[in-house]
Amino acid sequence: MKHPVDVHVGKRIRHRRWMLGMTQQQLGEAVGIKFQQIQKYETGMNRVSASRLWDIGQVLDVRIAFFFEGLASEYDQDSARDNVDQAGDLLADREALELVRSYYAIPEEQRRKLFDLARVLSDVA
Numbered sequence: 001m002k003h004p005v006d007v008h009v010g011k012r013i014r015h016r017r018w019m020l021g022m023t024q025q026q027l028g029e030a031v032g033i034k035f036q037q038i039q040k041y042e043t044g045m046n047r048v049s050a051s052r053l054w055d056i057g058q059v060l061d062v063r064i065a066f067f068f069e070g071l072a073s074e075y076d077q078d079s080a081r082d083n084v085d086q087a088g089d090l091l092a093d094r095e096a097l098e099l100v101r102s103y104y105a106i107p108e109e110q111r112r113k114l115f116d117l118a119r120v121l122s123d124v125a
Contacts, residue, residue: 007044
């Protein structure tokens with residue numbers, strides 16, 4: 001059975017990799033492992049060791065804490081499972097990830113205007 005923390009960490013790895021436009025193959029090569037192992041990490045099938053998570057964080061240019069953001073207290077397993085389910089829906093949506101990546105590719109001033117427009121439109125809906 002997959003542990004909710006392993007699933008959450010895997011989704012955060014996939015999310016960051018996607019944001020950088022990196023393939024599983026590229027991440028695996030940079031870390032020194034096969035892409036199949038990256039697949040297993042991203043699905044939560046295999047647990048990521050601390051040293052491997054450090055290496056992945058270095059390649060993805062994030063702090064180790066990034067992989068645990070949004071996760072409930074380790075003592076609150078029911079809440080952790082709920083958070084994994086909610087966060088996983090958005091992170092698994094390819095369209096949402098592409099939208100976020102495209103959004104951050106827009107120059108900051110234009111991005112701010114687009115953000116304000118989106119907020120107004122969502123308030124009207």
